[in-house]
Amino acid sequence: MGMRSPHLLHLYSHPAPSPSSLLEPEGRVATRGRPVARVWGMQGWRLGWCLFLEWARREEEQAEGDGVLAGWPGRAREKTAPPVVGLGTLGPGLQPGMADSAETRKLVYLVTGGCGFLGEHVVRMLLQREPRLSELRVFDLHLGAWLEELKTGPVQVTAIQGDVTQAHEVAAAVAGAHVVIHTAGLVDVFGRASPETIYEVNVQGTKNVIEACVQTGTRFLVYTSSMEVVGPNIKRHPFYRGNEDTPYEAIHRHPYPCSKAQAERLVLEANGREVHGGLSLVTCALRPTGIYGEGHQIMRDFYHQGLRLGGRLFRAIPASVEHGRVYVGNVAWMHVLVAQELEQRAALMGGQVYYCYDESPYKSYEDFNMEFLGPCGLRLVDTRLLVPYWLLMLLATLNALLQWLLRPLLLYAPLLNPYTLAVANTTFTVSTNKAQRHFGYKPLFSWEDSRTRTIRWVKAMEGSAP
Numbered sequence: 001m002g003m004r005s006p007h008l009l010h011l012y013s014h015p016a017p018s019p020s021s022l023l024e025p026e027g028r029v030a031t032r033g034r035p036v037a038r039v040w041g042m043q044g045w046r047l048g049w050c051l052f053l054e055w056a057r058r059e060e061e062q063a064e065g066d067g068v069l070a071g072w073p074g075r076a077r078e079k080t081a082p083p084v085v086g087l088g089t090l091g092p093g094l095q096p097g098m099a100d101s102a103e104t105r106k107l108v109y110l111v112t113g114g115c116g117f118l119g120e121h122v123v124r125m126l127l128q129r130e131p132r133l134s135e136l137r138v139f140d141l142h143l144g145a146w147l148e149e150l151k152t153g154p155v156q157v158t159a160i161q162g163d164v165t166q167a168h169e170v171a172a173a174v175a176g177a178h179v180v181i182h183t184a185g186l187v188d189v190f191g192r193a194s195p196e197t198i199y200e201v202n203v204q205g206t207k208n209v210i211e212a213c214v215q216t217g218t219r220f221l222v223y224t225s226s227m228e229v230v231g232p233n234i235k236r237h238p239f240y241r242g243n244e245d246t247p248y249e250a251i252h253r254h255p256y257p258c259s260k261a262q263a264e265r266l267v268l269e270a271n272g273r274e275v276h277g278g279l280s281l282v283t284c285a286l287r288p289t290g291i292y293g294e295g296h297q298i299m300r301d302f303y304h305q306g307l308r309l310g311g312r313l314f315r316a317i318p319a320s321v322e323h324g325r326v327y328v329g330n331v332a333w334m335h336v337l338v339a340q341e342l343e344q345r346a347a348l349m350g351g352q353v354y355y356c357y358d359e360s361p362y363k364s365y366e367d368f369n370m371e372f373l374g375p376c377g378l379r380l381v382d383t384r385l386l387v388p389y390w391l392l393m394l395l396a397t398l399n400a401l402l403q404w405l406l407r408p409l410l411l412y413a414p415l416l417n418p419y420t421l422a423v424a425n426t427t428f429t430v431s432t433n434k435a436q437r438h439f440g441y442k443p444l445f446s447w448e449d450s451r452t453r454t455i456r457w458v459k460a461m462e463g464s465a466p
């Protein structure tokens with residue numbers, strides 16, 4: 001579902017150098033992605049750099065105190081963002097201001113699905129926000145060419161082309177990793193893949209990841225689950241500003257939510273299992289609501305659909321139906337933070353689920369999309385009077401019939417089908433602070449930032465082929 005955009009590059013690859021990233025192992029001085037100079041020995045050069053690092057750290061702390069933070073690409077952020085050099089950001093192993101050095105780079109991470117829409121953001125966020133990384137393994141069925149750009153930095157980035165349904169490939173990729181972030185999945189609600197394939201990837205693939213952790217001794221597993229594990233259910237019950245403890249009849253028929261629910265259950269049940277070496281496996285699952293941001297394929301589809309229709313999109317969903325959405329950068333940040341905190345807070349976080357949330361406003365799916373597509377020249381025509389719900393249901397059903405009839409010849413997979421219409425038409429929003437209470441999560445990107453970045457990405461698509 002994800003579209004890897006070259007424009008992600010500027011997001012995470014040229015941050016304002018923060019002290020801990022300036023002095024790389026072996027004395028190399030680098031900002032993300034490229035060594036800019038080599039510092040030799042402890043002569044004046046290195047002493048000068050250490051003094052500079054100390055000055056920069058104090059400047060950064062001062063900036064925090066003023067509520068205006070530097071250090072993240074592009075510009076200082078509002079007060080809502082966490083401290084750039086807070087313990088949570090650097091992870092439990094590092095204290096604020098501790099200069100990066102070889103002995104801190106000791107962790108091996110594996111990100112499955114690391115070339116997907118979310119996965120790419122997780123990969124870049126880890127390189128930006130986990131100073132203890134020595135190796136980052138990116139495991140995916142389809143590797144992106146953009147990975148090459150990441151191989152010039154201080155962290156060893158290992159691209160692994162592999163299939164999570166193949167246990168031996170997963171075991172080989174997991175062996176020696178300290179942390180696995182498992183985002184790989186078949187995100188299909190459009191009938192592109194068979195139910196069997198969806199289960200094979202989402203359930204068996206997750207089983208393979210769990211067993212690989214147990215067999216090879218990897219202790220920390222973060223799973224990307226989904227709001228769909230909970231709802232909307234087949235009765236289309238609304239879930240209005242609910243949280244992880246809100247009672248809700250989570251009954252599904254569609255292969256995607258069923259497979260995600262089964263995989264999540266496997267991950268949570270695996271918490272506490274003994275891994276090779278005698279220690280316990282610590283797992284947790286994150287449940288993003290509808291993710292948006294740079295690289296979101298569905299947003300891209302809507303944009304090109306609007307261009308084809310003369311700059312118009314037609315409202316099919318009442319504005320009153322709220323759909324929770326969350327910016328991809330904040331979802332990636334939550335994955336990184338959970339991975340950093342899981343060891344220190346295993347008793348509290350192990351076996352837990354956390355909704356991914358930020359300050360994105362509650363709106364209908366279509367109105368929310370217009371926050372980005374409107375500034376790019378599209379407008380939403382309210383056709384609800386012209387296209388009543390029963391007619392939409394008929395169109396959706398015809399789409400499903402056409403898809404079935406055409407399957408032997410070609411793949412017909414429009415956005416509108418009975419399932420997507422039902423989901424879009426059912427309120428599902430979360431309101432929770434469990435992630436903040438358990439591991440100090442605060443959104444890294446404000447709503448304004450998330451919106452600006454997404455608009456910038458959509459605008460960069462102008463002229464690109466659909």
Ligand SMILES: NC(=O)C1=CN([C@@H]2O[C@H](COP(=O)(O)OP(=O)(O)OC[C@H]3O[C@@H](n4cnc5c(N)ncnc54)[C@H](O)[C@@H]3O)[C@@H](O)[C@H]2O)C=CC1
Binds near residue numbers: 112116165292
């Ligand atoms: N996009 C969204 O709105 C939401 C997504 N999620 C979850 O987030 C995760 C990532 O989703 P997206 O980035 O949106 O999807 P995506 O399709 O962009 O990324 C999934 C990645 O997994 C890889 N993959 C698929 N099958 C594989 C296999 N057999 N072996 C190895 N890699 C394989 C794909 O090549 C792709 O790079 C998924 O687990 C999804 O269920 C959860 C909530 C919302």
Ligand SMILES: CC(C)[C@@H](O)CC[C@@H](C)[C@H]1CC[C@H]2[C@@H]3[C@H](O)CC4=CC(=O)CC[C@]4(C)[C@H]3CC[C@]12C
Binds near residue numbers: 416
């Ligand atoms: C054609 C219109 C009815 C249009 O409004 C349909 C929109 C529809 C394609 C989306 C509405 C809700 C989306 C889903 C929701 O964000 C929850 C999801 C969670 C996931 O884990 C994967 C993606 C998705 C199922 C997401 C898919 C697209 C929608 C159904």
